[in-house]
Amino acid sequence: xxxxxxxxxxxxxxxxxxxxxxxxxxxxxxxxxxxxxxxxxxxxxxxxxxxxxxxxxxxxxxxxxxxxxxxxxxxxxxxxxxxxxxxxxxxxxxxxxxxxxxxxx
Amino acid sequence: xxxxxxxxxxxxxxxxxxxxxxxxxxxxxxxxxxxxxxxxxxxxxxxxxxxxxxxxxxxxxxxxxxxxxxxxxxxxxxxxxxxxxxxxxxxxxxxxxxxxxxxxx
Numbered sequence: 001x002x003x004x005x006x007x008x009x010x011x012x013x014x015x016x017x018x019x020x021x022x023x024x025x026x027x028x029x030x031x032x033x034x035x036x037x038x039x040x041x042x043x044x045x046x047x048x049x050x051x052x053x054x055x056x057x058x059x060x061x062x063x064x065x066x067x068x069x070x071x072x073x074x075x076x077x078x079x080x081x082x083x084x085x086x087x088x089x090x091x092x093x094x095x096x097x098x099x100x101x102x103x104x105x
Numbered sequence: 106x107x108x109x110x111x112x113x114x115x116x117x118x119x120x121x122x123x124x125x126x127x128x129x130x131x132x133x134x135x136x137x138x139x140x141x142x143x144x145x146x147x148x149x150x151x152x153x154x155x156x157x158x159x160x161x162x163x164x165x166x167x168x169x170x171x172x173x174x175x176x177x178x179x180x181x182x183x184x185x186x187x188x189x190x191x192x193x194x195x196x197x198x199x200x201x202x203x204x205x206x207x208x209x210x
Contacts, residue, residue, distance in 0.1 A: 016172040067121040070175075073209045077182075080202045084189065087199050094192050094199075097185045104178045104185075 004030070010061035013070050018057060025050060026057045074105045109135070115166035118175050123162060130155060131162045179210045 001009075007030045015023055025043055028034045029050060036047045043050070065071055081098045088094040106114075112135045120128055130148055133139045134155060141152045148155070170176055186203045193199040 014173075017169075064122075068119075077206050077209050080206050084199055084202050087196065087202075088193075091192065094189055097189050097192075101182050101185050104182050 007058065007061075009071055010058075010065060013074075014061045014064040014068075017064060018060065022053060022057050022060075025053055029054055077105060078102070112163065112166075114176055115163075115170060118179075119166045119169040119173075122169060123165065127158060127162050127165075130158055134159055182210060183207065 011026060011031060015026070018026065021043075025039060028042065029036065029039045034042070036050050039050045040047045045053075081101060085095060085098050088098075116131060116136060120131070123131065126148075130144060133147060134141065134144045139147070141155050144155045145152045150158075186206060190200060190203050193203075
């Protein structure tokens with residue numbers, strides 16, 4: 001998986017477990033694709049500080065995934081929901097329920 | 106929900122995020138229902154120490170649930186899976202897939 005995609009996914013799942021400051025910086029730099037210089041200016045820290053913070057957050061987020069494996073588990077559930085959809089014979093209420101489950105993932 | 110049931114559920118979901126020591130003590134005292142004295146002797150700490158550790162762990166686990174809401178989300182998914190099962194007209198392969206999803210939760 002491309003690094004930026006993986007970072008966004010990890011942030012979606014575990015971003016709430018970062019501190020507010022980490023979360024804001026990470027969101028701007030990774031999810032909103034701002035440059036290190038822009039983020040550094042925004043938060044009044046050095047570019048090196050931003051770089052270090054992002055690296056630390058990458059590790060924190062990856063550690064959570066290594067322990068909880070939510071991304072892996074939710075991915076497997078998504079695949080099985082697809083199978084249910086194709087086996088359902090387009091049954092409207094089953095399709096709707098699979099959509100609702102997707103929203104919980 | 107009864108406290109012991111809730112503690113077991115929280116431990117199932119977030120136990121991996123405790124330290125190994127916290128996890129062992131919590132598992133023995135809460136999941137294996139050992140007395141404070143037994144656990145204290147087992148780990149060479151005081152009964153008060155066990156009590157404090159359990160209280161701290163309860164808070165840590167609850168904080169994770171407050172942030173990630175996995176129990177609430179997985180519970181909602183479980184209910185929708187039940188609905189899919191009853192709508193599936195006993196279709197064997199759909200029932201099997203809902204079982205497999207349950208195992209991921």
